[in-house]
Amino acid sequence: MPKPAKPPTLTDVARLAGVSVPAASRALNGGVRGKKSGSPELRERVEEAARTLGYAVSPAAQAIKGGRARTVAFIVADIDDFGSATMISGIMHAAEERGISVAVRTTRDDPMRELDLLTQLRGERHLAVVMATSRTTDAAREASVKEQLTVLQDHGAKIVVIGDNELGFPTVTVDNRHAARLLAEGLVGAGRRRFALVSGPAGQITALERVGGFVEGLAHRGVAVDERDIVHTEFSRDGGHRAVDQLRDRLGEIDVIAAMSDAMAVGVIARLREFGVSVPVDIEVTGFDHVPMLGDVLPGFSTVEVPLEQFGEAALALVLDEHADGVDTVGLSGTPIIHGEAIAAFDR
Amino acid sequence: MPKPAKPPTLTDVARLAGVSVPAASRALNGGVRGKKSGSPELRERVEEAARTLGYAVSPAAQAIKGGRARTVAFIVADIDDFGSATMISGIMHAAEERGISVAVRTTRDDPMRELDLLTQLRGERHLAVVMATSRTTDAAREASVKEQLTVLQDHGAKIVVIGDNELGFPTVTVDNRHAARLLAEGLVGAGRRRFALVSGPAGQITALERVGGFVEGLAHRGVAVDERDIVHTEFSRDGGHRAVDQLRDRLGEIDVIAAMSDAMAVGVIARLREFGVSVPVDIEVTGFDHVPMLGDVLPGFSTVEVPLEQFGEAALALVLDEHADGVDTVGLSGTPIIHGEAIAAFDR
DNA sequence: TCATTGTTGGATAGCGTTATCTAGTCACGC
DNA sequence: GCGTGACTAGATAACGCTATCCAACAATGA
Secondary structure, three states: OOOOOOOOOHHHHHHHHOOOHHHHHHHHHOOHHHOOOOOHHHHHHHHHHHHHHOOOOOHHHHHHHHOOOOEEEEEEOOOOOHHHHHHHHHHHHHHHHOOOEEEEEEOOOOHHHHHHHHHHHHHHOOOEEEEOOOOOOOHHHHHHHHHHHHHHHHOOOEEEEEOOOOOOOOEEEEOHHHHHHHHHHHHHHOOOOOEEEEEOOOOOHHHHHHHHHHHHHHHHOOOOOOHHHEEEOOOOHHHHHHHHHHHHHHHHHOOEEEEOOHHHHHHHHHHHHHOOOOOOOOOEEEOOEOOHHHHHHOOOOEEEEOOHHHHHHHHHHHHHOOOOOOOOEEEEOOEEEEOOEEOOOOOO | OOOOOOOOOHHHHHHHHOOOHHHHHHHHHOOHHHOOOOOHHHHHHHHHHHHHHOOOOOHHHHHHHHOOOOEEEEEEOOOOOHHHHHHHHHHHHHHHHOOOEEEEEEOOOOHHHHHHHHHHHHHHOOOEEEEOOOOOOOHHHHHHHHHHHHHHHHOOOEEEEEOOOOOOOOEEEEOHHHHHHHHHHHHHHOOOOOEEEEEOOOOOHHHHHHHHHHHHHHHHOOOOOOHHHEEEOOOOHHHHHHHHHHHHHHHHHOOEEEEOOHHHHHHHHHHHHHOOOOOOOOOEEEOOEOOHHHHHHOOOOEEEEOOHHHHHHHHHHHHHOOOOOOOOEEEEOOEEEEOOEEOOOOOO
16 A cells, blocks of 8 residues: 555645745745746746646635635536536636636525525635526525525625526526517517417516517517416426426417427427327427527427526626626527527617 | 625634634534534534524635545536536535535546646545546547546545546446447347447447447347448537438438437437438437437437436445445446337346 | 543644745945 | 845744644542
């Protein structure tokens, strides 16, 4: 058994280079104002020693010294639900360019876990906390989350919320209403007339905006939707399933089932197929979000591309790049994709 | 502007509770052998103070003190490629139960970044490093990665590699060969006879195993595959695209195109459709990996379910639960899903 | 009575860094 | 000669926490 060697520390490097520890620190990790300092030859000697020993700075020690870690926490409900991974990818990319790392945490949509997690974050001293958990309509839960976030903010962390919310923190959102409206108009333009809408949980802001925009778009083109043809369900595959069950008696009088998320759309399609309804021949199904793979297997599928990758970047920019005072909400554009073709959102 | 309050520290808690800092540490975070210690009344007072102040321990300080963070690093090529997110979800779940957090890092398949990253990890003092980057066939790169991992190991981190590899570290894999064989046999059992295979990059172990098993299964049922009908491409959607281009002249004589990953299968399907070939009427396409959503939109799709969620759990168990000496490879079973129906792999 | 053992909680030191201070060197200008 | 400024690099302290040691005290047994 080889000795359980410990990783080299700055002390080791300094000793090998024959300089003091602070000098080594200044040479390697930068002294005043982030600039590396020290005479060129000293720097060279220290860098040489660091290379020889395979030294890497300990972020934990830096964090404890500086009072804050070079880290942001990114909180999602579930990592493997489609959008999360894309957002994480986006924020990691953006963070990397700034020499920051991202700590991903999940709540699994469990309010209890969520609060525990938020408390735990207090000790971790992140630069920022980005909440990308799709919010529920539970007012009590919202309030306690807001309280926890406020404490974190008081402790010096920047807070950003992704998605629509009423928490009062800086926010990154997509123009759900506008994009939904364009999607609806495009579908009417393609000759569709009789619509059913699959919305999210009643009261959920994202769902309201998407349905609202969609109905506006239809109305703008002279198409009305019967209240009976708007059903509420969960933003998930199974929600789509249930929506079809609710609409079953009306299927004969519908051209398009517009689901307010791609996951729902998949559930709708699967269930319609079980009922022997041919998609898109008998009924066309549309979504919202743009899960990339869907376009391949469902050619001509209509949806709205939400720039999830940019969400992460925007969140980080909002939080780290000191912005002018008023600027605390970033609205990104969604791109309607109608029958496989992206529509430039020119008339915003 | 409220004062830029700093988060409470153990010192604050101790002061408020009127005890010494070490006593507070013992009461809150556990003293000897992880057990919390101190008299009941002292504990109560400290906990009360911690609650009042909203105290949470600083993992950075604990890491620096203990010489090791309660953390494992999980390294993937890209976070938003399908399987990664599922594996991450699995390992996070498992880690959470052990009070450990997971630091996800990406290489973006850039060898340069990969080495930088591995060096950087030296300073982070993780308990373990789990590599889930699908390996290339680049021998030089493999060697330098192995070297970096060896250094980390010498510094006291446990190493696990996910997926087939020749690095010589403990490994978690799936029985690619066996599952592929069962898949092939099942397809022959369902009446298919003329197969083309879409394999991964030449020399890639996973690709070799899957193709090998598949061919074995066919042979076992008396079906031969022409060498011309095995094409090599990348494990991606675009790879599937190109595979169809290569097979174009042969499409008339093929019943099934068996792609060695679901991503490839999607590319194959999309390209076939562009060529006016109807799937699965004219040609059936199968995959490997089991991207859950595919089953919904491609009913009757055949593939192998790889238990990605379990990969993460198994990796963590391998690394943290002190295992008996010889045990350093875990092989998980893949479940063939033939025309939408899972086949129990009983005859393993 | 005294030594033994165990329990409790304070004092101290140290983990790997960096901010701050200080001492030293050098060049410059009057 | 000497004050001034600009630099370099060492000494020291501190960040938040826990391992270790130690003093105080009680309970036990002979």
